[in-house]
Amino acid sequence: MKYSIGTPPFETYGIADTGSDITRTQCQPCTNCFNQSLPMFDPKKSSSYKTMPCDSSTCSSSTSFSCGDDDVCQYLVTYGDLSTTTGDVAMDTLTLGNTSFKSVLFGCGHENGGTFSDSTSGIVGLGGDGVTSIIAQLDQQISGKFAYCLSADANSSSHISFGPDAVVNGAKAVSRR
Structure with a gap:
Protein backbone atom coordinates (compact mmCIF):
# COMPACT_ATOMS: atom_id res chain seq x y z
CA MET A 1 0.00 0.00 0.00
CA ASP A 139 -12.22 7.15 13.08
CA GLN A 140 -13.67 10.69 13.27
CA GLN A 141 -12.18 11.84 9.95
CA ILE A 142 -13.29 8.76 8.00
CA SER A 143 -16.69 8.39 9.70
CA GLY A 144 -15.60 4.97 10.94
CA LYS A 145 -15.57 3.56 7.41
CA PHE A 146 -12.95 1.91 5.26
CA ALA A 147 -13.18 -0.66 2.50
CA TYR A 148 -10.70 -2.67 0.50
CA CYS A 149 -10.87 -4.87 -2.53
CA LEU A 150 -8.05 -7.37 -2.94
CA SER A 151 -7.50 -8.58 -6.47
CA ALA A 152 -6.57 -12.21 -7.04
CA ASP A 153 -5.15 -11.22 -10.44
CA ALA A 154 -1.44 -10.36 -10.26
CA ASN A 155 -1.90 -7.98 -13.23
CA SER A 156 -4.66 -6.01 -11.50
CA SER A 157 -4.50 -3.47 -8.68
CA SER A 158 -6.12 -3.80 -5.29
CA HIS A 159 -7.92 -0.77 -3.86
CA ILE A 160 -8.54 0.76 -0.44
CA SER A 161 -10.93 3.61 0.38
CA PHE A 162 -11.55 5.60 3.56
CA GLY A 163 -14.56 7.67 4.63
CA PRO A 164 -18.02 8.10 3.09
CA ASP A 165 -16.92 6.71 -0.29
CA ALA A 166 -15.71 3.47 1.31
CA VAL A 167 -18.44 1.23 -0.04
CA VAL A 168 -17.90 -2.18 -1.60
CA ASN A 169 -20.66 -3.65 -3.74
CA GLY A 170 -20.88 -6.75 -5.88
CA ALA A 171 -21.77 -10.42 -5.88
CA LYS A 172 -18.77 -11.53 -3.79
CA ALA A 173 -18.51 -8.44 -1.56
CA VAL A 174 -18.25 -9.06 2.18
CA SER A 175 -19.16 -6.40 4.74
CA ARG A 176 -18.47 -6.31 8.47
CA ARG A 177 -19.70 -3.72 10.95
Whole structure:
Protein backbone atom coordinates (compact mmCIF):
# COMPACT_ATOMS: atom_id res chain seq x y z
CA MET A 1 0.00 0.00 0.00
CA LYS A 2 1.43 3.37 -1.03
CA TYR A 3 1.35 6.14 1.57
CA SER A 4 3.46 9.08 2.68
CA ILE A 5 4.70 10.09 6.08
CA GLY A 6 6.15 13.35 7.32
CA THR A 7 6.40 16.99 6.24
CA PRO A 8 7.29 17.21 3.42
CA PRO A 9 5.58 13.91 2.51
CA PHE A 10 7.99 10.99 2.15
CA GLU A 11 6.45 8.33 -0.11
CA THR A 12 6.82 4.69 0.86
CA TYR A 13 5.04 1.33 0.71
CA GLY A 14 3.80 -0.84 3.55
CA ILE A 15 2.03 -4.17 3.74
CA ALA A 16 -1.66 -3.51 4.44
CA ASP A 17 -2.34 -5.74 7.44
CA THR A 18 -5.85 -6.07 8.92
CA GLY A 19 -4.38 -8.24 11.69
CA SER A 20 -1.95 -5.60 12.99
CA ASP A 21 -2.71 -2.41 14.84
CA ILE A 22 0.45 -0.35 14.77
CA THR A 23 1.69 1.13 11.52
CA ARG A 24 5.44 1.06 11.37
CA THR A 25 8.22 1.83 8.94
CA GLN A 26 11.98 1.37 9.03
CA CYS A 27 13.71 4.60 10.04
CA GLN A 28 17.19 6.03 9.95
CA PRO A 29 19.38 5.36 11.79
CA CYS A 30 18.68 1.68 11.37
CA THR A 31 20.95 -0.47 13.52
CA ASN A 32 19.58 -3.87 12.50
CA CYS A 33 17.12 -3.78 9.62
CA PHE A 34 15.91 -5.95 6.80
CA ASN A 35 16.97 -5.03 3.26
CA GLN A 36 14.54 -2.74 1.50
CA SER A 37 14.76 -1.48 -2.07
CA LEU A 38 13.06 1.82 -1.18
CA PRO A 39 14.75 4.81 0.42
CA MET A 40 14.42 4.74 4.21
CA PHE A 41 12.43 7.36 6.17
CA ASP A 42 14.66 9.86 7.99
CA PRO A 43 12.70 11.48 10.82
CA LYS A 44 15.21 14.35 10.99
CA LYS A 45 13.95 15.51 7.58
CA SER A 46 10.31 15.80 8.72
CA SER A 47 9.30 19.05 10.41
CA SER A 48 6.19 17.40 11.90
CA TYR A 49 7.89 14.31 13.43
CA LYS A 50 7.62 13.99 17.21
CA THR A 51 8.56 11.08 19.50
CA MET A 52 6.23 10.27 22.38
CA PRO A 53 7.58 10.71 25.92
CA CYS A 54 7.41 7.84 28.40
CA ASP A 55 4.99 9.65 30.70
CA SER A 56 2.44 10.27 27.92
CA SER A 57 -0.97 8.57 27.99
CA THR A 58 -0.05 7.22 24.55
CA CYS A 59 2.88 5.27 25.99
CA SER A 60 0.58 3.53 28.47
CA SER A 61 -2.11 2.82 25.83
CA SER A 62 -0.62 -0.45 24.54
CA THR A 63 1.08 -3.48 26.05
CA SER A 64 3.53 -3.27 23.11
CA PHE A 65 4.86 0.08 24.44
CA SER A 66 7.41 0.67 27.18
CA CYS A 67 9.84 3.33 28.32
CA GLY A 68 13.16 3.42 26.50
CA ASP A 69 16.31 5.52 26.55
CA ASP A 70 16.14 9.31 26.79
CA ASP A 71 12.49 9.21 28.01
CA VAL A 72 11.26 8.09 24.56
CA CYS A 73 8.39 5.61 24.38
CA GLN A 74 9.43 2.42 22.55
CA TYR A 75 7.41 -0.31 20.84
CA LEU A 76 8.22 -3.99 20.44
CA VAL A 77 6.11 -6.26 18.23
CA THR A 78 6.66 -9.95 17.53
CA TYR A 79 4.59 -11.41 14.70
CA GLY A 80 3.27 -14.96 14.36
CA ASP A 81 6.21 -15.98 12.16
CA LEU A 82 8.60 -14.67 14.89
CA SER A 83 9.60 -11.60 12.86
CA THR A 84 10.24 -8.69 15.22
CA THR A 85 10.34 -4.92 15.10
CA THR A 86 11.31 -2.36 17.71
CA GLY A 87 11.78 1.38 17.69
CA ASP A 88 10.39 4.74 18.74
CA VAL A 89 6.68 5.47 19.18
CA ALA A 90 6.15 8.71 17.26
CA MET A 91 3.57 10.95 15.64
CA ASP A 92 3.75 12.52 12.20
CA THR A 93 1.58 13.52 9.27
CA LEU A 94 0.18 10.56 7.30
CA THR A 95 -0.89 11.10 3.69
CA LEU A 96 -3.21 8.65 1.94
CA GLY A 97 -3.90 9.59 -1.67
CA ASN A 98 -4.62 13.33 -1.67
CA THR A 99 -5.62 13.56 2.01
CA SER A 100 -3.28 14.29 4.91
CA PHE A 101 -3.91 13.47 8.56
CA LYS A 102 -1.88 15.24 11.25
CA SER A 103 -0.48 13.64 14.41
CA VAL A 104 -0.92 9.98 13.46
CA LEU A 105 0.78 7.52 15.78
CA PHE A 106 3.24 5.08 14.20
CA GLY A 107 6.35 3.06 14.95
CA CYS A 108 9.68 4.34 13.69
CA GLY A 109 11.61 1.06 13.54
CA HIS A 110 15.33 0.93 14.22
CA GLU A 111 15.67 -2.85 14.65
CA ASN A 112 13.60 -5.08 12.37
CA GLY A 113 14.15 -8.64 11.32
CA GLY A 114 12.37 -11.64 9.92
CA THR A 115 10.37 -12.39 6.81
CA PHE A 116 9.66 -8.84 5.66
CA SER A 117 9.45 -8.00 1.95
CA ASP A 118 12.26 -5.86 0.49
CA SER A 119 9.70 -4.01 -1.67
CA THR A 120 8.12 -2.42 1.43
CA SER A 121 9.34 -0.48 4.44
CA GLY A 122 6.97 -1.97 7.00
CA ILE A 123 3.32 -2.54 7.93
CA VAL A 124 0.18 -0.40 7.64
CA GLY A 125 -1.86 -1.41 10.70
CA LEU A 126 -5.50 -1.66 9.64
CA GLY A 127 -6.66 -3.79 12.57
CA GLY A 128 -9.86 -2.50 14.09
CA ASP A 129 -9.45 -3.55 17.71
CA GLY A 130 -6.55 -1.47 19.01
CA VAL A 131 -6.33 2.27 19.68
CA THR A 132 -3.13 2.45 17.64
CA SER A 133 -4.59 1.16 14.34
CA ILE A 134 -5.02 3.61 11.46
CA ILE A 135 -8.75 2.82 11.47
CA ALA A 136 -9.13 3.74 15.16
CA GLN A 137 -6.93 6.83 14.88
CA LEU A 138 -8.76 8.20 11.85
CA ASP A 139 -12.22 7.15 13.08
CA GLN A 140 -13.67 10.69 13.27
CA GLN A 141 -12.18 11.84 9.95
CA ILE A 142 -13.29 8.76 8.00
CA SER A 143 -16.69 8.39 9.70
CA GLY A 144 -15.60 4.97 10.94
CA LYS A 145 -15.57 3.56 7.41
CA PHE A 146 -12.95 1.91 5.26
CA ALA A 147 -13.18 -0.66 2.50
CA TYR A 148 -10.70 -2.67 0.50
CA CYS A 149 -10.87 -4.87 -2.53
CA LEU A 150 -8.05 -7.37 -2.94
CA SER A 151 -7.50 -8.58 -6.47
CA ALA A 152 -6.57 -12.21 -7.04
CA ASP A 153 -5.15 -11.22 -10.44
CA ALA A 154 -1.44 -10.36 -10.26
CA ASN A 155 -1.90 -7.98 -13.23
CA SER A 156 -4.66 -6.01 -11.50
CA SER A 157 -4.50 -3.47 -8.68
CA SER A 158 -6.12 -3.80 -5.29
CA HIS A 159 -7.92 -0.77 -3.86
CA ILE A 160 -8.54 0.76 -0.44
CA SER A 161 -10.93 3.61 0.38
CA PHE A 162 -11.55 5.60 3.56
CA GLY A 163 -14.56 7.67 4.63
CA PRO A 164 -18.02 8.10 3.09
CA ASP A 165 -16.92 6.71 -0.29
CA ALA A 166 -15.71 3.47 1.31
CA VAL A 167 -18.44 1.23 -0.04
CA VAL A 168 -17.90 -2.18 -1.60
CA ASN A 169 -20.66 -3.65 -3.74
CA GLY A 170 -20.88 -6.75 -5.88
CA ALA A 171 -21.77 -10.42 -5.88
CA LYS A 172 -18.77 -11.53 -3.79
CA ALA A 173 -18.51 -8.44 -1.56
CA VAL A 174 -18.25 -9.06 2.18
CA SER A 175 -19.16 -6.40 4.74
CA ARG A 176 -18.47 -6.31 8.47
CA ARG A 177 -19.70 -3.72 10.95
